[in-house]
Every structure is written in structure tokens, then in C-alpha cells.
Amino acid sequence: MRLRCAIRWLAVLALTWLSIGARPAPAQTIESALRPGELIQGHAKWEEDCGKCHVRFDRAAQDRLCMDCHKEVGHDVREGTGYHGRLKPQPCRACHTDHRGRNARIVELDRKKFDHAQTDFTLRGKHREVECDKCHEPKKRFWQAPLDCTSCHRKDDKHKGALGPKCADCHTENNWKETRFDHEKTRFPLTGKHVDVKCDDCHKDAKYRDIPRTCIGCHRGDDDRKGHKGMFGERCESCHGTKAWKPATFNHDTDTKYALRGRHRTAKCTDCHTGHLYKEKLPSACVDCHKKDDKHKGTLGRECAACHVERDWKETDRFDHAKTDFPLLGKHSDVKCAECHKNSASYKDAPKDCYSCHKKDDKHQNNLGAQCQDCHVERDWKTATRFDHGRTRFPLRNAHAARKVQCKDCHADLQHFRKTPLECYACHRKDDKHEGQQGTKCESCHDDRDWKTTRFDHRQTRFPLLGRHVAVVCKDCHATQRYKDAPRDCFSCHKKDDRHKLKFGAACESCHNARAWGAWDYDHARRAGFKLDGAHAKAACESCHTRPAPAGRNAAEVGSTCAGCHRRDDKHDGAFGAACDRCHYTDDWKRIRSRIGVSLAPRRLGWIDALGYSSRFVITAEERLQ
Secondary structure, eight states, rough: OOOHHHHHHHHHHHHHHHHTTTTOGGGGGGHTTTSSSOOOOOGGGGGGGGGGOBTTBBBTTTHHHHHHHSHHHHHHHHHTHHHHHHHHSSOOOOOOOOSOOTTOOOOOOTTOOOGGGGEEEEOOOGGSOOOOHSSSSSSSSSSGGGOOOHHGGGGOTTTTTTTSGGGGGBBBOOOOTTTTOOOOSSSOOOGGGGGGGOOOHHHHGOOOOOOOOHHHHHHHHHHHTTTTTTTTTSSSSGGGOOOSSOOOOHHHHHHSSSSOOGGGTSSOOHOOSSOTTTTSSOOOOOHHHHHGOOTTTTTTTTOOOGGGSOOOOOOOOSGGGSSSSOOOOOGGGGGGGHHSSSSTTOTOOOOOOOHHHHHHHHHHHHHOOSSSGGTSSOOOOTTOTTTGGGGGGSSSGGGGGGTOOOHHHOOSOOTOOOSSSSSSSHHGGGEEETTTTTSSOGGGGGOOOTTTBBOOOOGSSHHHHHGGGGGSOOOHHSSSSSGGSOOHHHHHHHGGGOOTTTTOOGGGGOOSSSSTTTTOOOOOHHHHOOOOOOGGSOOHHHOOOOOOOOOSSSSSSOOOOHHHHHHHTTTTTTTTOOOGGGGGGGTTTTTTTTTTTOOSOOOOOOOOOOOOOOOOOOHHHHHHHO
């Protein structure tokens, strides 16, 4: 506070002094008297001239005066370039404070915190790992460091300056050996396989200028190895492409007047082009190249193309045989000319009748004449499709007409087709699985559609199929195909199903029926004379019928009295006779009828049963009252 007051007092004193015309010596100005300290060594020569850095009553003028001396800084601030140009606006003294002594450092740079992106050279890639002293030389200011690549990488330049100083056009900061050169901007853009070629393959010794751009300049060795040896000229691109050296892309159809067709397309160039491509003219007539192939020895002229085609010299599709006296039909169209035309020089002497060529194929030994075409056709000699079997006494139908049966299957002798037997058994004796037991009328069961499919009607036999028997497979009853040997009784087939063990005889049909084996409907009251009621209805048959049935009968004799089955249950030892049902119920043996009296002695005489006991011994309520 005292210093501020003293400064104000001295300022008033200075103004008064100036107002009276005082002219002090330069070394004794008020600025000299109020100087806060010595200037740095670089500013020492202006220590007595404060006006170099200060303007009275104008604090902002100091920045302008700083930039007048430090022109490079002033340029960066005005243009917004360099480190100072990218800083936010602030007075110079905010960072650089003078009057701190001769040895003071007014530029303090923290290299670890310094942001190089604020300069004109942003560090990227490998530059981030480079030490500051590698680029900023000692005794030079930081802004004087070079910005071009070649100043630092001159020793890395394999081109020895031939490509100029703009290394960044090809190289990147990530790796000096990594390039990004755009070959598309040159006079030789890379396409096809050239993209994968290494630079050194074309640019020998890092030479990038005056490189040949013609194919032959690099591929002369390939031209010699392929046998061209300059015979096809030096315009390799007319046949080959950059996608692949093989195959050649030359289009003979559009680029020349001779379109390649058929076998010509696969022929080698040197087969026709035996001389220099651009110096010798090739002939276009067929006979010029195929004279050695002419089997006619010139008798048919030079127009080979009238008969032969480019697909194959031996193929003569262009000759129209239909315009001759013998049009080729069926298999004749596949026959080679030499098979009919023995003399290749003359074709008119060939015979036109079938027998002349097919005499060796006649299996009938001329017994049917020489008119082969009456039965045979051109499609196939072995198939006699023109013969109509429907006009004979045995028209072919179904399986016989399905081309499965050959003539020799029925006609054993090809020399004679007459007097062939017409009955089935003559041909199908080997197929008869019944061993003749069913006779020779095979058609009564089988038909000509399929031998294994039968139409036999079982209803016409002594055993018509009913119920579940309809769905039974034949072999379940007929163990062999001698069908008449099959038994007709139930027990022969259902012996394994008889759970009674012959206690009820072998006449299974007396209880069971063909609808279902388990659905039996034996009427015991009507057929046996003994009605099953009460507990009898639930009792098993074997409970009463314990003995096996005698031969020819359904069951053993049991009897109709209660004592026949319940004798061991009779607690009275027969004292009340055999008619147990007089007192007992059939639904429960232990339940006694309620009408039985106190005295069981007979009251009056009744009828006498076979055992001598009175049958009427029940005492009614009216009799009890008497």
C-alpha cells in the first residue's frame, strides 16, 4: 500500500517537473529511477531505452512492441499459425516476464506437458516416439526446426533425390517402409495381377522414372518361353490381359475375318500360324490345311465344308443324305459312312436293300425272306416293332406287351415262329409252385398283368373265408403252395389258441366264431339244458368241466343236479337230497331261503324223489298258524 502511494507521488512529481520545462539526462529519467530490476541478457542493450518495450499510459502497446521485435511471433499471431498463433489471446507478459536479472530464463517449456498439436507440425505415428532433440537442434530455436521430410530422412531416401523432397506423397508416419503411393495417378495405372507385384520387380535399383510401359519391356522372357519369340509382334496386350497371363484373351471371332468354330477354337495358334503374324498372309480354304486328311484324294473337290464340320473332321453333319435315294433314318443316321461306302472315292455304288448289309444279322437264316423291313425298323434291328402280334391267335397284352418278354422267351427257335403253344402252362411250367396240383388252367387264378397277383375266389371252395379269415395271409393256413393239402377244421390252425387243453373237444366253432376268437357266444341254457345264473354266470367253464371231452363230443358229462358239482359243499351229508337249490341261492351258497320253517321234518306226505326223501318240506306261514 505504501509502495502504491509512493508511485502515485512520484508520478505527480514527474508531471510537475515536466510542466516547468525540466529536461533531465537520459540516464536519470523517471523510468530509470522506478526500474523494478535488470533485464535479461538478450534485452540488456535496451535497458536504458524503456520506450522499446513500454509506451506511457498504454499498457496494451507492450504486446505490439514485442511483436515488432519478434517478427516471427507477430506473424504467427496475425496469421493464426505456429504455437503462438494457436494460443488464446493474452498479453505477452503472461508467459514472458522481464526485469528478472541477466541470467533469468523467461521461456520455461515443460516438454512432457507440451502439446505439439498446437504447432505447425502435429506428431503422428512413429513421430510420437521421437525425442525432441532429434529434430530440434541445440543453439536453434524450436520454431526453426525443419518441417519437410527430407531434412530428417535424407539418409533414408533410397531414390537419392530423384523423386523430389515430397516424401509424404508415398510414405506415412506409421512406418517409413509403408507407402501409400497412388499408381492410378501415373501414366501406368496398376490393374489385375500388376496390383500384387512388388515395386522392385519393375523398378530395379529404386529407379522410378523412365520405366518402360510396354508389356514386352517386362515380359520378353515370357514371350520367348511360350514359343512366340517375337513371331506375334510386341503387342502382348492384343492377346493377353493383366488379370492373368493365361489364357489369352484374343478374340479371333471379332478381331479377325476368320471366326473360330468347333475344333478350330481349341487348336493352338502355331498350328495355323507357322510364319510371322504380320508378314505372311494365311490361306482360308479348308484343303490348304487339311489336304493330308482328304480321304477322297480330291475327287470331291476343294469344298470340304460342304460335308465336314469344324467340330470334328470325321463328322460329316453338313451332308444331307435325305436328298439322296437312301435317306438315313433311325440307327442309319449313326452309322459311319465307311460301313456302307466301302470305297471312299465313290459313294454311288452302295446297295440300298436291307439284306445286302444285314445278311449277317438274319437269325432266321432266310426262312422269312429278304424283306427285313416287314418286321424290323431302322431304330433298332433287334426290336421288330413293325410286326403286329395282335393279328395272331395270341395277341400280346399287359405284361406280355410291356417289352419285358422277348421273342425268344416263347419262340425258342427263331427259324420257325409257327405252331408255338398258346396255353399258359407251356411257358409257365417253371413258375407253377403248386406242382401241378391245381391243374394247368393257370388263368383261373393268375392274369397276364402280373403273375404274382391272383384273382382266386375262396368262396367257391369248401372253406369260404369269413370274418377275420378274410384278412389272413394265404401262407398262414397254407404252409406250402399245395393248397389242397390245407386242413379245414379250426383246431389244426388254432391249436396254440386253445386254452382249454381239449377239455371241450376240437370243435372250436361250437363256441367261437370267425369274427373274433375272444368273442364266443355259447348258449348254455339252450344247448346244454342248464341255465347259468347267479354265481354260475361268472364261473369259469373249467370249474364244472374238469375232465377232457371224450372223442367226438364237446365236453364231458357233468349232470344237471347241484350235488354233481357241490357234493363236497353239502354239510348235510345228503340228508336233504340232491336238490340244493330248494334252500340255497345260486348267487351265494351261504345265503338260505327265508321261507324255511322251524321243523324240517315233513308235515304231510309229498312225492318221493329218487333218493327216498320228501321233496316238499317247506312250511309256509299259513301252515305254521295251524
